[in-house]
Amino acid sequence: VTERLYELGKRFARFATDMVVARPRLWRLFRGPLRKQFDWIAAGWEEGRSPEHGAVVEAALARLDSEPRRLLDLGTGTGIAARLLADRYPAAEVVGVDLSREMIEEARKRVPDSLRDRIRFEVADASALPFGDGEFDLVVLLNMIPFFDELARVTASGGAIVFASSYGAETPIYVPPATIKEKLGRLGFTEFDEVAAGEGTSFIAARRAG
Numbered sequence: 001v002t003e004r005l006y007e008l009g010k011r012f013a014r015f016a017t018d019m020v021v022a023r024p025r026l027w028r029l030f031r032g033p034l035r036k037q038f039d040w041i042a043a044g045w046e047e048g049r050s051p052e053h054g055a056v057v058e059a060a061l062a063r064l065d066s067e068p069r070r071l072l073d074l075g076t077g078t079g080i081a082a083r084l085l086a087d088r089y090p091a092a093e094v095v096g097v098d099l100s101r102e103m104i105e106e107a108r109k110r111v112p113d114s115l116r117d118r119i120r121f122e123v124a125d126a127s128a129l130p131f132g133d134g135e136f137d138l139v140v141l142l143n144m145i146p147f148f149d150e151l152a153r154v155t156a157s158g159g160a161i162v163f164a165s166s167y168g169a170e171t172p173i174y175v176p177p178a179t180i181k182e183k184l185g186r187l188g189f190t191e192f193d194e195v196a197a198g199e200g201t202s203f204i205a206a207r208r209a210g
């Protein structure tokens with residue numbers, strides 16, 4: 001029964017992603033059920049991930065030439081990408097945001113003491129973020145539904161966004177590169193790149209400084 005519920009959950013996540021990317025205003029219909037779904041699986045989430053879960057984020061970071069200082073991990077879950085970012089950039093401040101309070105509680109428990117002063121986690125909705133314009137040099141979404149207007153608003157001039165999918169196009173929450181490019185191309189992003197690692201893929205969108 002649990003297997004079947006997980007399968008249904010994955011299908012629901014893909015359906016919600018497709019609908020919300022096509023019509024962001026539909027998010028208000030999906031927010032409640034998705035939050036419940038992720039609250040429900042938060043305690044077992046990280047143990048269910050493979051050790052390579054974040055490898056596709058690492059591969060994308062290797063393509064960036066600047067050293068970002070203010071980082072946002074959107075839909076952070078238990079904070080896998082947030083910890084990876086703080087490890088990789090020792091001078092950076094990292095914020096992890098998630099809609100699910102249970103996920104955020106798990107994320108807070110998993111921060112090692114060595115990173116505690118540079119990572120913080122907040123419950124917030126990526127469709128209406130509690131941050132100022134251009135506050136982040138790098139925004140990472142690992143298996144997370146994108147809200148393009150908000151992404152463009154909080155990303156600094158000269159900043160970048162990484163859209164990482166642990167299982168490429170098979171990931172339940174997945175948006176094809178052509179769609180991302182089309183949406184962000186209209187919002188001032190001009191440089192795009194793609195990278196693969198294991199079963200995962202990342203799409204990188206950057207905005208020129210100035």
Ligand SMILES: C[S@@+](CC[C@H](N)C(=O)[O-])C[C@H]1O[C@@H](n2cnc3c(N)ncnc32)[C@H](O)[C@@H]1O
Binds near residue numbers: 076080098145173
């Ligand atoms: C598939 S999980 C990925 C978690 C983590 N990034 C990882 O890969 O391990 C998607 C996460 O995004 C969160 N999420 C979905 N929609 C969100 C939104 N609008 N704002 C913030 N978080 C959201 C969910 O609660 C869930 O924790």
